[in-house]
Amino acid sequence: MQNRSGLARREFNKLLPALLFGAGQATAQSKPARMIIGFPVGGGVDAAARPVVAGLARSYPAGIIVESRPGATGRIAVEAVKNSPPDGSTMLFTPDFALTIFPHSYRRLGYDPVNDLSPVAMCGRTSLALCVGPMVPETVKRPADLVRWLKANPQFASFASTGPGGTPHFAGTMFARAADVALTHVPYKGGAPALQDIMGGQIALGFNPLSEALPQLKGGRVRVLATTGQQRSQFLPDVPTMIESGYKDVVTVTWMGVFMPARTPRAIVAAASAAINEVLATAAVRDAYAAVATEVAPSSPDSLAASLKADMAHWEPIVRASGFTAEE
Numbered sequence: 001m002q003n004r005s006g007l008a009r010r011e012f013n014k015l016l017p018a019l020l021f022g023a024g025q026a027t028a029q030s031k032p033a034r035m036i037i038g039f040p041v042g043g044g045v046d047a048a049a050r051p052v053v054a055g056l057a058r059s060y061p062a063g064i065i066v067e068s069r070p071g072a073t074g075r076i077a078v079e080a081v082k083n084s085p086p087d088g089s090t091m092l093f094t095p096d097f098a099l100t101i102f103p104h105s106y107r108r109l110g111y112d113p114v115n116d117l118s119p120v121a122m123c124g125r126t127s128l129a130l131c132v133g134p135m136v137p138e139t140v141k142r143p144a145d146l147v148r149w150l151k152a153n154p155q156f157a158s159f160a161s162t163g164p165g166g167t168p169h170f171a172g173t174m175f176a177r178a179a180d181v182a183l184t185h186v187p188y189k190g191g192a193p194a195l196q197d198i199m200g201g202q203i204a205l206g207f208n209p210l211s212e213a214l215p216q217l218k219g220g221r222v223r224v225l226a227t228t229g230q231q232r233s234q235f236l237p238d239v240p241t242m243i244e245s246g247y248k249d250v251v252t253v254t255w256m257g258v259f260m261p262a263r264t265p266r267a268i269v270a271a272a273s274a275a276i277n278e279v280l281a282t283a284a285v286r287d288a289y290a291a292v293a294t295e296v297a298p299s300s301p302d303s304l305a306a307s308l309k310a311d312m313a314h315w316e317p318i319v320r321a322s323g324f325t326a327e328e
Helices: 002-014 016-021 044-059 072-082 143-151 169-177 193-201 210-217 266-280 284-289 303-320
Strands: 034-039 064-068 091-097 117-131 158-161 184-187 205-209 225-226 253-261
Touching: 002 091, 002 193, 016 143, 034 044, 034 072, 034 225, 044 064, 044 091, 044 117, 044 266, 044 284, 072 091, 091 117, 117 169, 117 193, 117 266, 117 303, 143 169, 143 225, 158 169, 158 193, 158 303, 169 184, 169 205, 169 303, 184 205, 193 205, 193 210, 205 210, 210 225, 253 266, 266 284
Parallel strands: 034 064, 034 091, 158 184, 158 205
Antiparallel strands: 091 253, 117 205, 117 225, 117 253
């Protein structure tokens, strides 16, 4: 069955150029495809997108290029793809929060994730790490220990996040609510400065992407008490989840995926999804993702659409309960 399945995928991928550039499509074969990314070159999202784009090159007769559109925490890129022709030549590579959290935190948003985009394929997913630094005593080994220490030392009850309105921000608010502890949110301009202050003892804790926390574990300047996935991370198999630690509602898995403009023909979307899944199965992508503590997560367009809707529903009450409204 596996051989036939692999053969079917390869044969289907041979059809991709014809589907993308065949008769009846507005895109000329001489026009390269674009993968638009809303975050800076060299950052985590860019690093996750580039090996996928490299692997897709053979499926696009005129080539495929990465186009960086940084700004507005990814919203500029989403709007650019939304407003592009639905002919398969333009794709978006985005983290989930721009589509799942922002609709609930912005009073006015220039796109509707469900109606303005066509899901193509999920690419990778990861969880967050509950990190503490030298401000927190070594005797604190588990989240429950941390809660007791925070309640006994309310002057230190603050948590760092990568910025206001992102997944780490709301992971912190979920933890505060589940643990019944007052935690002050301290937003930073990115994950690196947030983690730096945790390691420097300026702030007690934070929820950080695994890719940022893992390199610091060896030096002992940060400790990971738990992770936020449904199951233990393959990159930290000895660290329990928040669920195992008694906080069943502190669960969040972040993902990155590819989307096309709404009304892109379903055959084009399906062909691109098959090509992306083929690339995700390669050692080059698996190794690149493992280097940033991200699990490869192939999917169909329908399963990505279901994940999008489920996560939008998941975040709505959490954002509402936090009282947070994003600045324009």
